[in-house]
Amino acid sequence: MSEARGAAAEIRQIPLAKPWLGEEEVRRASEVVRSGWLIQGPHVEEFEEHFAAMVGARHAIAVNSGSSALLVALAALGVGRGDEVICPDMSFIATATACLFLGARPVFVDIEMRYSALDPGRLEERITKRTRAIVPVHYAGHTAEMGPILEIAERYGIATLEDAAEAHLARYAGGRFAGTLGALGIFSFTPSKPMTTGEGGMIVTNDEALARRGQVFRNFGDHGKFNWSELGFNFRMPEVMAAIGLGQLARLEESVRRRREIARRYTAALSGHPRIATPVERTPEDTNYQLYTIRIRGGGAEASRGAAGRPRAAPADRDEVARRLAERGVSTRLYYPAFHHQGVFRELGPFDDADFPNAVEHERTALSLPIYPGLMEEEQVYVIDHLLDVVAE
Numbered sequence: 001m002s003e004a005r006g007a008a009a010e011i012r013q014i015p016l017a018k019p020w021l022g023e024e025e026v027r028r029a030s031e032v033v034r035s036g037w038l039i040q041g042p043h044v045e046e047f048e049e050h051f052a053a054m055v056g057a058r059h060a061i062a063v064n065s066g067s068s069a070l071l072v073a074l075a076a077l078g079v080g081r082g083d084e085v086i087c088p089d090m091s092f093i094a095t096a097t098a099c100l101f102l103g104a105r106p107v108f109v110d111i112e113m114r115y116s117a118l119d120p121g122r123l124e125e126r127i128t129k130r131t132r133a134i135v136p137v138h139y140a141g142h143t144a145e146m147g148p149i150l151e152i153a154e155r156y157g158i159a160t161l162e163d164a165a166e167a168h169l170a171r172y173a174g175g176r177f178a179g180t181l182g183a184l185g186i187f188s189f190t191p192s193k194p195m196t197t198g199e200g201g202m203i204v205t206n207d208e209a210l211a212r213r214g215q216v217f218r219n220f221g222d223h224g225k226f227n228w229s230e231l232g233f234n235f236r237m238p239e240v241m242a243a244i245g246l247g248q249l250a251r252l253e254e255s256v257r258r259r260r261e262i263a264r265r266y267t268a269a270l271s272g273h274p275r276i277a278t279p280v281e282r283t284p285e286d287t288n289y290q291l292y293t294i295r296i297r298g299g300g301a302e303a304s305r306g307a308a309g310r311p312r313a314a315p316a317d318r319d320e321v322a323r324r325l326a327e328r329g330v331s332t333r334l335y336y337p338a339f340h341h342q343g344v345f346r347e348l349g350p351f352d353d354a355d356f357p358n359a360v361e362h363e364r365t366a367l368s369l370p371i372y373p374g375l376m377e378e379e380q381v382y383v384i385d386h387l388l389d390v391v392a393e
């Protein structure tokens, strides 16, 4: 019997993600509740200032979710009916549905296999006269290939909006922070992120005019004193969320440091395994390891047909690995299936899997492992041992 099998006698339950909150957040949130000043108060302003300073942006605009941040940022760029917005074929759904809400059409580009982000080599072929914005996504907290993406965007005079929802404190090529390289960047603060406010989001930019437009769209399109000259949203961040966010900002660097440490341990134990591909780093600072996503090699490589006759990624050994790990208490998940397989985009099709081979491969083989600051060393070892055991079966 292997060691892992022996350890399985006492099965642990290990979630995929867990927020890291402390007394400081409790104190700050309680203060807000006691004050009775629940919206448009000093905490949101302070949170914006501190967040902007942390990532080196001139302006930060706090909103009530990352999805809201995407909508506000796209609206600030003037994206609307008839426009096209280019994004990768693999991300969280909000990246692309934000375009649909504004009447624009998301145009999908395949991902590259190193960082699982928008492939700059496939970008130019999707640019048309209608392209209004390019939205690279820093998947799993790994920065996308921003150098070539920005070069192409600038050559065509198209704005870049970075979806840095997962990429707090990641630095592109070890330099500027994710979210500050394009015209605008957005972040999410849901509980699985390196910092959380429950729900919450942030838009950052160095452009004064875009910042002003963002503030207007976040607040009903109000240009001041009930002057509603544009269609806006109510996406303001409540004070309690900003208070929690201020507490979380204080521990963000440590949160990311711990994630990188866990990732180092995982990679040291798993890399070189014939059935496991571990994440690739451009530099250690290029990623915050919001997710630790491996690929499971081998098994059902052929494409199959879904119930509607639509080509779909075949269920692979990955699903079996996930199932067996779940039996041993280890939560894992596919982040994310390909956009062009999602029913919500059916009217944009038909799509051909052959245009998105890497996103299809990702959908078939990717598996994210538990990672969060409170994941104890023995739990990391438990995940590693059981994964190695399961892939050997």
Ligand SMILES: Cc1ncc(COP(=O)(O)O)c(C=O)c1O
Residues within 6 Å of the ligand: 065, 066, 067, 068, 091, 092, 094, 095, 137, 163, 165, 166, 187, 188, 189, 190, 199, 200, 201
């Ligand atoms: C890449 C990406 N974009 C957008 C979002 C949307 O953020 P939220 O869930 O805060 O609305 C998320 C996260 O959940 C995400 O991971």
